[in-house]
Amino acid sequence: MNASTITPTSTWSPLRQPVFRALWMASAVSSIGTWMHDVGAAWLMTSLSPSPFLVALMQAASSLPFFLLALPAGAIADVVDRRKMLLFTQGWMLVVAALLGVLTVTGITTPWILLVLTFALSVGSAMNMPVWQAIVPELVAKEELSSAVTLSGIVINLSRSIGPAVAGIVIAATSTGVVFLLNAASFVAVMLVLYRWQRTTQTSALPAERFVGAIQAGIRYARFAPLLQTVYIRTAAYILFASALFALLPLLGRRELGLDALGYGIILGFWGIGGLTGAFIIPKVRQKTSIDHLVAGASLLMGAMMLVLASVRNVYLICGVMFVVGIASLSVMVSLSVSAQTAVPTWVRARAIATQMLVFQGCMALGSLLWGAIAQRTGISTALTAAAIGLMVCVGLTTRYRLRCVEKFDLSASLHWNQPIQAFEPCPNDGPVMVTLEYRIDADNAEEFTKAMQALSLIRRRDGAIQWGLYQDLSDPGRFVETMVVESWAEHKRQFERVTNSDRVIEDRARAFHVGDTPPKVSQMIYADYVEGRGMRQPC
Structure with missing residues (x-):
């Protein structure tokens, strides 16, 4: 593909920007490593313990740091140099993944060691993700933001197609520990690009916001921003129920279908291929329908596929279902992500994204524990059925919260206030x-x-x-x-x-x-x- 074939409004137009293109390619490598790691960790836990609750607790361990740290991470990202923060978080994840790999290769890893290091790795991801998403509007034009987010979705789903299958092959040929070590190595690509990026920072005559004050400002903004609250409500309504699929899929593959690591990776691969297909479908659908209709339709489709997964045990049919799940899940997540980024001005963007992640991961952790406990008592099919019905009911309950309204506002700074004449200039911290x-x-x-x-x-x-x-x-x-x-x-x-x-x-x-x-x-x-x-x- 060359630049002459990319139109300004195409999905691929953000790739004209050199820094975005380099980070996009590096993130693809890292994302493949992350998906390999996720499959390896989930598979290792099913080997170490057959308990559905412990397996579901893996998802909770991955989600809880986002719930605890997302808002502080967003506040830091809006105050410090975002490039330096990304370098730190990528380095943190490299060290944790390498440690888990060494412990697993040497046979030391236990279920609780796996849970603790999964939590630690997720701490790095929780600190990384708000600032990662917040830099995207710095790298592309405003009209290209939706395409840039879609391209990020392509990376996620392409890696979801490749990573699980590669993980299955590596586990079958060597061990799960090697998968963790390969994930650690994948962070190096991102760190190299970040190190070479000469980021232009905006200067201000005012002192930087203090950490606690920045958190308070982020909370205050979310409290009094109805547009942003709409995005949060729609995010919670989707994730709380869709989390059942994310939490119980490893058990469904191993216990119900009797798959090995490679077979489970193939199922996840079809999920990724579906998401990759959805990345090409979404722009065309958005030209013909509103974002609200897209999210509602994709959520209903997701619920329907969860009902099928609750009752079907044919591997080939499940591969087809996971393909559709990939399309539906990407459609919802890209739409919600774009809505969150366009609902706020630049100064608070990282904190707004972090708060959305707090809602996302909090509901993911809560949902994982809920559906894991239900599956423990009643079975996987019952848990998936209840979650699917709940998801489809929520589509009707949340129609009054319209995402389309977010697109109608110009959130660029107006700078129209005039400073009144004053007898003296107070110090910055004077007040109230x-x-x-x-x-x-x-x-x-x-x-x-x-x-x-x-x-x-x-x-x-x-x-x-x-x-x-x-x-x-x-x-x-x-x-x-x-x-x-x-x-x-x-x-x-x-x-x-x-x-x-x-x-x-x-x-x-x-x-x-x-x-x-x-x-x-x-x-x-x-x-x-x-x-x-x-x-x-x-x-x-």
Whole structure:
């Protein structure tokens, strides 16, 4: 394939970007190693222990670190150099995978050692994934983001096609420990590309956000961002039930179908081939239908395939089912990933992605434990049937949460706020800061104005206000005062950079009710802190 055959809107257009292309190829190598590792770990656990609960606990051990660390990882990724963080996390995973490989080759690995090192490896992945996804918009144009995410899906599913089959061959020819060592080696390719990447960082006159403050800002943003909450709800509704397939598939292959490592790898290979096929289907489907219809249809298809897996024990038919599962699962995950990345501005993107991962992995861990316990008591078929029905019911329950709305907003920075004249410049950490805006409102429009301001209140709180209020003057009913409190002067200055073009539309709608000859008066007030021996707060 050459550049002349790539159109600007094609799935392959992001590959024109050299850094994205290099990282994409390196991630393909690493992803193949990861899938080899996952198959090897799951297969090793079924060899070390026949307990369905312990096998399902493997999935929980993989998911729990994402639940615990995703948000801190996202906060770090939005504060530190993302390239350096990626190098650290890739190195961490290399060491853990190599250690597990050595222990397994020497026959030391036990079920609990496997669980602990699986947890440790997942710690590295949890710290890595938010920043990995957050750098994608840095490497490609906005209109190519969906294609870039689809290309990442191609890598995942291509590796899912190749990795399990290679793992089966390696396990049959050597041992599971060799698979772990090959996975450790695969991280080297990514580290080499990252080391050579000359990343351009954006500079700001403001100090970097502090770790705890960055986490709080991420939580605050998610709390007051309805668009992002929609993505989280749809993610949870899908993963909680689809996790049954991810958790119980190793047992289904070994216990119900009597497959060896190679046979199990082939089944996963058909899953990957289906996902690879879906990568070519998704762009065409998206041209003909909305993202909501695509996610709903793919979720129903996934549920139907889980019902088939609950009752069918023919290997050839199951290979066909896994092919369809690959198409359905990629369609849902690409759509949800693109929605999460386009629902937020750049400054909080890693934290938003991390929060989505927290929802994803939390539901994966909870679902794995739930369906593993149900399978332990009632059998694999019953657990898969219950999960499939639950998934299809959730499609109907979540239709009111529309992902299509996410695509309609311009989240680029508007930078339209003007700094009021001030007598002195506070220090960045001085605070809290109170900001007031005074409006003159016609009495006939007061009710409509307050409704418009409620929409604006979400933006104020989302972007930094820890308190917000709207007050009407009892002695002058036409005078309204908006107040917001921000924890520090630096955080208030960051609000100037965080307001987006879509926010400006809502702000203009509220300010249209103002009837004064001049714009609303803006006042900035710093907390009057008096320290014995130093006196009142001084200019910085």
